[in-house]
Amino acid sequence: MTLLSHDTAGNGPDVVLFHSSVCDRRMWNAQWDTLIDAGFRVTRFDFRGFGETPPPSEPWDNAADVIALLDSLGIGRFHAVGASFGGRVAHQVAARWPERVEKLLLICSAGTVVDGTPDLDAFDEREEELFEAHDLDALVALNVETWLGPEADQKTRDFVGDMQRHAFEVQFAAEDMESLKPEFDLADISAETLVVQGLHDLDFFVATAKALAERIPNARLVELDWAGHLPTLENPAKVEPLILEFLREG
Template sequence: MKIAHDVTGDGPDVLLLHSTVCDRRMWDPQVPALTAAGFRVTRCDLRGFGESSIPDKPWNDADEVAELFGDGPVALVGSSGGGQIALELAARRPDRVSALVLLCTALPGHPKSPQRLAFAVREDALLEAGDLDAAVELNVDVWLGPEAGEEARAAVRTMQRRVFDLQPPGAPEPEQIEVDWDLATITARTLLFSGGHDLPDFREIAERLAGTLPDARHVELDWAGHLPSLERPDLINPLLIGFLGNR
């Protein structure tokens, strides 16, 4: 069974991959703008998020997302953990992925900063104490920058709580199938965003990828936290459409 997803519009294919703080609803501010600009937009819920439950056997996120590809080339837009999946897809299927937009992307094996480790300790302590409301608020405070309004904060609050519902604290860690892949096989042109108010890990990753991928550009958003597409869609949407439309 395919993961939960929806498709809107007609035109070149764009596939949106959400952050692991959120689910596919994080792209609500982008879908109308992208479809109005002439794109066919697919967005999905990864396993354990939104409307996609965790299966009873191991799975690979990138393989499940690839089942949603159309017949032609696809541009991938990934936020944080969704960016990491986009990178895996671009590395494993370079003939199918035409472009990458990576917003504060994660990268496997990148060393965690003291700030990120401290966040994990705080979140674990709240979850172990059973204080899910406080754990949700911690995530809202850490991952959203100062430009985020109450609507964005409420959205992240709702989506993060859904993550805890589907992946209850203390439950066995879901088993995923790991597939080896190499950044060197990526050929897609790439636009990387990082946020000036985000944890330093994600700026470091963007800088590293900009120096590694063959056709990549890094833009640091001095106003942004970790989820710029939710914080200021009025600023992100034109950048996104401009890059994707430059075929």
């Protein structure tokens, strides 16, 4: 099994950061020192085909990759913080290994709990067209425009664009592989769960957040009226107090 590229630092309860598929583990740069200074040991990693982790050469299981990494680091029980695609993997980990996850924080999480919406369908169709045309510049521009909310400055847009560009470059060069999709039940999640959603996000993710909060036991929903899909990048100062309050509770 491929060991995911990662960073670990700090002392205290373990917090594991799951990145969005628009980004890589660098998306947590702003929260890295914040969480370490708050008294946590923090681990972040790149999924296969993102950042510094090579793309898969055979069918793979993202959630199992994370557990294998944490086992190698001697991390048992931890708080999971996942953004977008990372949220989807994080809640799968919490459902399949409920004894490992103490708290679960889902930020604009992906999921398979609602049907597609017209805005997501339109995005997917346009992205597929550009991917088939290998129009890298247009692909990056489409994703930056779609996934960042109104409070993201140009520096943040350029940063997300750089991460997204790298991911597309890897995908263009990699062999086409399908990830494994093991079954899991959201009802098996025992972690205290906070679902955070930006109201400037696509309708699909707003609906997904509400469905996750309804289906996951012990979950509550917080909606951010200022945020898009990547609030921890758009305005870290506004969202970090919410993250810290949740992780410190209890």
